[in-house]
Amino acid sequence: MTRAQFEQEVRINQEPLRRFLLNLCSGNSALSDDIAQEAFIKAYMNIGSFAGMSKFSTWLFRIAYNCFCDHKRKTERFDSVEISNTLHYSMDDTDGRFKNQELYMALGRLGENEKTCILLFYMEDKSIKEITAITGIKENTVKSHLSRAKANISEYLKHTGYERS
Numbered sequence: 001m002t003r004a005q006f007e008q009e010v011r012i013n014q015e016p017l018r019r020f021l022l023n024l025c026s027g028n029s030a031l032s033d034d035i036a037q038e039a040f041i042k043a044y045m046n047i048g049s050f051a052g053m054s055k056f057s058t059w060l061f062r063i064a065y066n067c068f069c070d071h072k073r074k075t076e077r078f079d080s081v082e083i084s085n086t087l088h089y090s091m092d093d094t095d096g097r098f099k100n101q102e103l104y105m106a107l108g109r110l111g112e113n114e115k116t117c118i119l120l121f122y123m124e125d126k127s128i129k130e131i132t133a134i135t136g137i138k139e140n141t142v143k144s145h146l147s148r149a150k151a152n153i154s155e156y157l158k159h160t161g162y163e164r165s
Contacts, residue, residue, distance in 0.1 A: 001047055009056045010040060016057070016124050017064055023119045024068050026108055035071055039064035054133050061126070061134045065116065072112075106156040114149035117142050 017039065021032035043063050050059050107115055116135055120126040126134065131142045
């Protein structure tokens with residue numbers, strides 16, 4: 001892959017990758033930008049290892065997911081209590097970052113694997129096979145995580161009286 005091809009692929013995948021990381025980082029844009037930047041650097045440094053056996057986006061998302069997991073292991077700050085606290089924005093938040101606050105609160109209640117699978121599947125339109133390649137989770141387990149995550153989100157949203165507008 002040439003440098004120009006790499007730059008084109010980064011342009012195509014930059015927004016979806018940042019959105020995915022922003023959601024994984026519970027809305028912490030500074031942290032998600034740092035992890036995205038680290039992923040882009042690692043991808044550039046290791047472009048020779050991209051064999052083209054999967055889509056470039058799958059390969060890049062895998063790198064980014066690994067960067068997120070590495071950060072999580074290093075800091076050990078992402079327990080469920082902190083995620084819930086991080087997602088708890090005031091209702092009069094005027095910058096509009098989270099128009100669907102209840103949905104983000106529901107996502108914050110999911111386990112890491114469930115949250116990752118649901119974000120990749122529904123927000124980034126990744127297939128089950130791509131999610132398997134990105135996360136290293138077996139296909140049937142991805143399906144189970146998706147099923148449980150949908151049920152948990154649905155139950156939470158029913159409990160809070162959330163209605164989509």
